Amino acid sequence: MSRPLAHPNSEDITVAGILHALADPVRLAIVSELLKAEAGLNCTQMTDRLEVDMPKSTCSQHYRILRESGLIVSERKGVxxxxxxxxxxxxxxxxxxxxxxxxxxxxxxxxxxxxxRGG
Amino acid sequence: MSRPLAHPNSEDITVAGILHALADPVRLAIVSELLKAEAGLNCTQMTDRLEVDMPKSTCSQHYRILRESGLIVSERKGVxxxxxxxxxxxxxxxxxxxxxxxxxxxxxxxxxxxxxRGG
DNA sequence: TTTAATAGTTCATAAATACGGTACAACAGG
DNA sequence: CCTGTTGTACCGTATTTATGAACTATTAAA
Structure with a gap:
C-alpha cells in the first residue's frame, strides 16, 4: 500500500462525519493529542501518549475513521x-x-x- | 406510571455524549428544528416538520438519546x-x-x- | 537475494448498538 | 367503562465496532 490512503476533499467533509468521528472518547483524545503535536503522531506514539491498552488494529481503525471523516491526513514516512x-x-x-x-x-x-488523575 | 424522564445534570453532560447524539443526521435536524421553536415540539410535530417518514418508536428513541445526552429537556403536557x-x-x-x-x-x-448563489 | 525487525492494515468473529414493528401505558373526552 | 391520541417498552433483525491472527509494506543487515 504505497499511498492509496483515502482522504476526502474539503468539500466532501460532512458535519455528521466529523461528529461521528469525534463522538468516540478515544478518537476525541487522539485528535486532541494530534493538535498538540504539529509534526504529527503515528499509532505507536499515540498509544503511548494516551496511556491506554489499545491494540494496533483498534488504533488503526480509529485513525481510519478520523481519516475518512476528513479530520486528519496521514502520510507515510518510512515504515x-x-x-x-x-x-x-x-x-x-x-x-x-x-x-x-x-x-x-x-x-x-x-x-x-x-x-x-494527576498526569 | 409516570416515569421521571431521566435528565442528566449540567455537570454530567459530556462532549462525547453530545457529539454522539448529534452525529446522527436526523437528530441533528431535530435539534435544529427545536431551536427554531422555543415553545418546544413533540414527536408528532417533529415528524411532521422534518417531512420524513419516521415511525413513532424511532422518533421516541431519538428523543431519548437527545434527552440522555443532556441536549434537550422533555416535559409532559397532557398526553x-x-x-x-x-x-x-x-x-x-x-x-x-x-x-x-x-x-x-x-x-x-x-x-x-x-x-x-440564489435562494 | 534472503532474513529479520518494525509499523500498520485486512479479515473473521463476537459483542454492542440502532432501527422499526407490535403491544402496551398514560391521558382526554364521552 | 370505551375510544382516540401520544409516547414508551420490548424484541428481532440489521448494522457497526473491537480485536486477535495473519498479512503487507518498508528498512536494515548480511
Whole structure:
C-alpha cells in the first residue's frame, strides 16, 4: 500500500462525519493529542501518549475513521504513518467547529483531572 | 406510571455524549428544528416538520438519546411530551459548542441545496 | 537475494448498538 | 367503562465496532 490512503476533499467533509468521528472518547483524545503535536503522531506514539491498552488494529481503525471523516491526513514516512489534523481545511470548511469541540473537551478533561488523575 | 424522564445534570453532560447524539443526521435536524421553536415540539410535530417518514418508536428513541445526552429537556403536557433544547445550560457548560455545530450544519445544508448563489 | 525487525492494515468473529414493528401505558373526552 | 391520541417498552433483525491472527509494506543487515 504505497499511498492509496483515502482522504476526502474539503468539500466532501460532512458535519455528521466529523461528529461521528469525534463522538468516540478515544478518537476525541487522539485528535486532541494530534493538535498538540504539529509534526504529527503515528499509532505507536499515540498509544503511548494516551496511556491506554489499545491494540494496533483498534488504533488503526480509529485513525481510519478520523481519516475518512476528513479530520486528519496521514502520510507515510518510512515504515511509519504519521497523521496530523487538517486544521486549516477544517477551519475553512466549518469555521470554529473543531475549535469549539476541542475547547469543550479540554474543559471536560480539566475537570476530570482534578479528582485524582494527576498526569 | 409516570416515569421521571431521566435528565442528566449540567455537570454530567459530556462532549462525547453530545457529539454522539448529534452525529446522527436526523437528530441533528431535530435539534435544529427545536431551536427554531422555543415553545418546544413533540414527536408528532417533529415528524411532521422534518417531512420524513419516521415511525413513532424511532422518533421516541431519538428523543431519548437527545434527552440522555443532556441536549434537550422533555416535559409532559397532557398526553404529549414537549421537548426543547437546554440552551442556557449547554452554553454555560460548553460555551459555543452547540452554536458551532448548528452553524456548521446550516452551512452544509445551504451548500447542498444550491450550487452557487440564489435562494 | 534472503532474513529479520518494525509499523500498520485486512479479515473473521463476537459483542454492542440502532432501527422499526407490535403491544402496551398514560391521558382526554364521552 | 370505551375510544382516540401520544409516547414508551420490548424484541428481532440489521448494522457497526473491537480485536486477535495473519498479512503487507518498508528498512536494515548480511
Amino acid at each position: 511509519e504513518l504519521t497523521s496530523r489534523v487538517r486544521l486549516r481545511e477544517l477551519e475553512t470548511r466549518f469555521p470554529g467547529l473543531l475549535q469549539s469541540i476541542l475547547k469543550a473537551h479540554e474543559q471536560e478533561t480539566t475537570k476530570t483531572r482534578r479528582r485524582g | 404529549e411530551l414537549t421537548s426543547r433544547v437546554r440552551l442556557r445550560e449547554l452554553e454555560t457548560r460548553f460555551p459555543g459548542l452547540l452554536q458551532s455545530i448548528l452553524k456548521a450544519h446550516e452551512q452544509e445544508t445551504t451548500k447542498t441545496r444550491r450550487r452557487g
